Amino acid sequence: MYSYAQATGAAALQGLMTGVWVAAGELTPARRRLTRAGAIVAFSALGSIKDWAFPDDKATTGGAACCTTKPAALAGTALSGTALSGVAVQGSSGAGTERAEGVDDLADDLDSSPEPVSKARLIAGGAGVAIAVATMIAGRRLEKRWLAGLTRNGHTHPHRALGVRMGLISFAATLPSGLIRAHEARQQS
Structure with missing residues (x-):
């Protein structure tokens, strides 16, 4: 079962990954690539260790194991x-x-032939894609505006400060969906 602690931990990891990714922007290109690659490897290792240390029966919960x-x-x-x-x-x-x-x-x-897709599902899918694209564009514009403001105000490490801000926003944006998923899992059991 997906718990509230797992939802909060996943959101925190997402926020941390976003913060590291953005904060690496002030490094030289080689160090930036190395830092970002190292962050990906480290967070992937954390996820693998979590899956190894806390196995659950994904076949009964509808996880990826049911298909493999x-x-x-x-x-x-x-x-x-x-x-x-x-x-x-x-x-x-x-x-x-x-x-x-x-x-x-x-x-x-x-x-067998596939079932026809309803118009409502197509509209909902299109709206979901439009919202995702709009969120990405708005986030990038906000990131550029904040970075310009930090640089203009003479901040000593503007990318680090921006990384903290974007990490917190990423955490706040990821947490509600995880909590909803945990709540639904608790309701089903």
């Missing part, structure tokens, strides 16, 4: 592209072929 784990009927088989079209699956020993359960159902699902 093989069902029990397909254990020990090597699926190929032809297996999905109803052809027998080659066994792991390679000695013969065996029919895997559920392969015909999967082939039927792939062959």
Whole structure:
């Protein structure tokens, strides 16, 4: 289950990553690239360590594991592209072929025509994309305005101050969606 602490931690990491990314702007190009690459590696490692130290059953919660784990009927088989079209699956020993359960159902699902998309879903998707683009443009304009103001006022490290500001905004923008997700997960359990 996705908890409030996980939502807050994820938002804090997002804010920290944004702050480091922006603050690296005052470095030389080589150091800036090195700092940004190091931040990506460090935060990826933190995420991997968290996943390793606190495993959860993602197959039951709808996570990515439900799409990557093989069902029990397909254990020990090597699926190929032809297996999905109803052809027998080659066994792991390679000695013969065996029919895997559920392969015909999967082939039927792939062959069926997709359901038509409603106009409301298309409008909602378009609105979501428009909001995301507008948010990115507004954030970049705000970032440029703040940086110009900090530089004009003679701040000794304007990119660092801007990094702190943008990190806090990133944290504040990321936190509500995570808290909503945690609240919904708590309601379902």
